[in-house]
Amino acid sequence: MHTLKDKAEEAKKRKAALGPDVDLDSFDVTAEAHERLPNLALVGGEDRERMIQAGVDISESGRAGSYIQKDGTAIYAAAKDEGVEVIPIREALEKHQWARDHYWKLLSVDTDKYTARAYLDLHDGYVIRALPGSRVFFPVQACLYLEKQNLSQNVHNIIIAEEGSELHIITGCVTASHVSRGLHVGISEFYVKKDAKLSFTMIHHWAEDMMVRPRSVGRVEEGGLFLNNYVCMKPVKSLQMYPTTRLVGPGAVARFYSLLVGHPGSEIDVGGRVFLEAEDTRAEIVSRAITNGGHIIARGDLSGQKPGVRGHLECRGLILKGGLIHAIPELRGSADGVELSHEAAVGKIAQEEILYLMSRGLSEDEATSTIVRGFLSVDIPGLPEGLKAQIDHAVEVSQKSVM
Amino acid sequence: MLEIEDLQVKLGDREILTHIDLEIKTGETHILFGPNGSGKTSLLMAIMGYPQYRVTAGKIRFKGEDITDMPIDERAKLGIGMSYQRPPSIHGLKTRQMVQICGGEKPLSPEKLASEVNFTDFLDRDINVGFSGGEIKRSELLQLMAQEPDLLLFDEPESGVDLENIALIGNTISRLLERDLKPDPVKSCKELVKERKRMGLIITHTGFILDYLAADRGQVLYQGVVACKGNPVDIFRQIKETGYEECCRCIL
Numbered sequence: 001m002h003t004l005k006d007k008a009e010e011a012k013k014r015k016a017a018l019g020p021d022v023d024l025d026s027f028d029v030t031a032e033a034h035e036r037l038p039n040l041a042l043v044g045g046e047d048r049e050r051m052i053q054a055g056v057d058i059s060e061s062g063r064a065g066s067y068i069q070k071d072g073t074a075i076y077a078a079a080k081d082e083g084v085e086v087i088p089i090r091e092a093l094e095k096h097q098w099a100r101d102h103y104w105k106l107l108s109v110d111t112d113k114y115t116a117r118a119y120l121d122l123h124d125g126y127v128i129r130a131l132p133g134s135r136v137f138f139p140v141q142a143c144l145y146l147e148k149q150n151l152s153q154n155v156h157n158i159i160i161a162e163e164g165s166e167l168h169i170i171t172g173c174v175t176a177s178h179v180s181r182g183l184h185v186g187i188s189e190f191y192v193k194k195d196a197k198l199s200f201t202m203i204h205h206w207a208e209d210m211m212v213r214p215r216s217v218g219r220v221e222e223g224g225l226f227l228n229n230y231v232c233m234k235p236v237k238s239l240q241m242y243p244t245t246r247l248v249g250p251g252a253v254a255r256f257y258s259l260l261v262g263h264p265g266s267e268i269d270v271g272g273r274v275f276l277e278a279e280d281t282r283a284e285i286v287s288r289a290i291t292n293g294g295h296i297i298a299r300g301d302l303s304g305q306k307p308g309v310r311g312h313l314e315c316r317g318l319i320l321k322g323g324l325i326h327a328i329p330e331l332r333g334s335a336d337g338v339e340l341s342h343e344a345a346v347g348k349i350a351q352e353e354i355l356y357l358m359s360r361g362l363s364e365d366e367a368t369s370t371i372v373r374g375f376l377s378v379d380i381p382g383l384p385e386g387l388k389a390q391i392d393h394a395v396e397v398s399q400k401s402v403m
Numbered sequence: 404m405l406e407i408e409d410l411q412v413k414l415g416d417r418e419i420l421t422h423i424d425l426e427i428k429t430g431e432t433h434i435l436f437g438p439n440g441s442g443k444t445s446l447l448m449a450i451m452g453y454p455q456y457r458v459t460a461g462k463i464r465f466k467g468e469d470i471t472d473m474p475i476d477e478r479a480k481l482g483i484g485m486s487y488q489r490p491p492s493i494h495g496l497k498t499r500q501m502v503q504i505c506g507g508e509k510p511l512s513p514e515k516l517a518s519e520v521n522f523t524d525f526l527d528r529d530i531n532v533g534f535s536g537g538e539i540k541r542s543e544l545l546q547l548m549a550q551e552p553d554l555l556l557f558d559e560p561e562s563g564v565d566l567e568n569i570a571l572i573g574n575t576i577s578r579l580l581e582r583d584l585k586p587d588p589v590k591s592c593k594e595l596v597k598e599r600k601r602m603g604l605i606i607t608h609t610g611f612i613l614d615y616l617a618a619d620r621g622q623v624l625y626q627g628v629v630a631c632k633g634n635p636v637d638i639f640r641q642i643k644e645t646g647y648e649e650c651c652r653c654i655l
Binding site for chain 2: 130350352353355356357358359360361362363364367370371372374375376377
């Protein structure tokens with residue numbers, strides 16, 4: 001039998017279809033183990049500060065559970081809400097058949113050398129699961145923290161919203177301030193079961209010389225809703241990801257929102273792809289990209305395969321101070337009566353908008369930042385108020401580095 | 404007081420205003436008439452300070468200060484405000500935020516102001532995005548109510564407004580220009596008029612606005628020059644009867 005291991009071994013040197021190639025050997029894979037904490041409040045010093053910046057609530061008061069990983073070690077994992085489970089993936093794979101049943105099921109281990117690495121040199125990662133019918137009111141928080149310089153952090157996450165459940169996850173990836181170089185490989189498999197609702201919000205705070213290769217696939221069953229928000233406004237050397245979601249049950253809905261900022265020296269290639277495979281499925285992909293001198297490729301791909309499915313793609317790019325934005329919206333219809341549309345726009349801030357605001361008393365700089373803030377404020381339907389406020393806050397904080 | 408002296412303005416390479424002289428005394432409201440393309444909007448934009456309307460000669464003074472080369476935001480701070488005919492949409496900027504921007508440091512309630520122009524339902528919508536012609540006018544008035552400038556420039560404030568809202572618009576402009584005099588137990592009407600500070604310059608095609616406020620003077624712009632000055636009601640009647648042809652005779 002061709003095992004996962006065999007397949008991973010074969011794909012060890014396989015270049016990815018997109019993005020600049022990363023020399024995996026130039027990064028360390030051994031990470032010193034860190035101490036497991038009985039309590040999140042014990043996180044101290046700089047770690048604490050950086051995690052808070054990444055959106056972690058150390059008090060856990062507004063959280064249904066937490067998973068914190070430092071380098072290769074899960075230093076804290078706990079659920080507070082009884083409707084949810086938060087378990088480090090190594091432990092989950094050992095103990096639970098259901099976890100093994102959801103491991104490498106949506107994504108092939110031999111996709112490219114990054115998926116292979118995540119299998120062969122797996123550090124850890126989280127399994128977050130909402131039990132059937134449970135409505136988890138507060139979000140579960142996760143943080144993948146990189147403290148060791150030049151480490152290749154290899155993570156695998158499994159997120160399951162069981163039938164009829166509602167689950168919100170906010171996850172921050174962040175480097176320690178002394179870390180400038182590193183590689184983050186993150187595998188995520190999302191399962192949204194029948195009539196379940198999952199919102200997943202990921203906020204990245206990387207460093208100038210970080211390489212980032214997330215690989216994620218979602219599967220949404222009948223009547224399910226998957227909201228996927230992504231915010232990356234800090235510098236990064238190279239980020240490439242193309243999260244894909246399959247809507248396999250009638251009435252399933254997927255919405256992707258991403259806010260990207262390209263700083264000088266950053267190369268970002270981010271997209272969203274949805275396969276509308278069942279009747280009455282709907283998808284929306286919205287991206288907002290701003291460049292200050294970085295290169296951004298904003299992809300979007302909708303594939304309608306059943307009559308009556310509907311999808312919309314929106315890519316807007318703003319060039320503030322040089323750089324490049326390449327919007328690549330793709331639509332594929334392969335059945336009668338599919339309704340797919342896209343709008344893409346790349347440009348600079350309209351002078352007439354600046355002057356309009358100046359005539360109301362704002363200086364030119366104030367007018368520009370007001371317009372940028374508006375550009376980045378996307379109304380995301382279906383998010384709890386508290387989570388929305390947190391995303392707005394994260395955007396607000398990150399935005400300071402844009403202007 | 405606004406004083407414009409022998410003003411010449413170019414848009415691109417084209418001279419669009421030549422030898423404009425105009426004076427609006429403190430407390431006065433003037434009506435600006437003129438056929439399409441005569442330069443009315445250009446004059447307002449030049450007073451507001453839009454850089455593409457390049458002043459090639461002449462001067463603009465406001466409150467005794469030479470503002471000819473002053474940036475647009477400083478003019479706003481000095482007390483000039485404008486109601487636009489086609490303002491740009493700004494995605495992600497709510498009307499509520501815009502009202503607060505207009506108010507600057509002043510404490511104000513967007514709800515309260517918006518209720519005066521029947522616009523509370525629009526406070527949480529992106530400014531001007533998908534607004535109809537009439538909605539834009541109310542939004543612009545709302546912004547000026549928050550901004551409280553001393554000189555108010557109105558570019559066709561009644562165009563596209565339905566009959567139901569025309570009185571609302573007219574009365575609001577009248578109030579903004581301190582024209583809504585009410586009997587006062589202490590001061591005579593004459594005293595109240597003397598105390599009036601706000602100035603207005605209003606572009607109108609339909610003349611509807613004249614039903615709601617008594618303007619002090621009318622000016623006719625024709626081919627980039629002021630062709631006629633006088634009683635606004637008389638001028639409007641003349642234009643209705645003979646069109647702008649008659650103005651042509653005055654400038655020749």
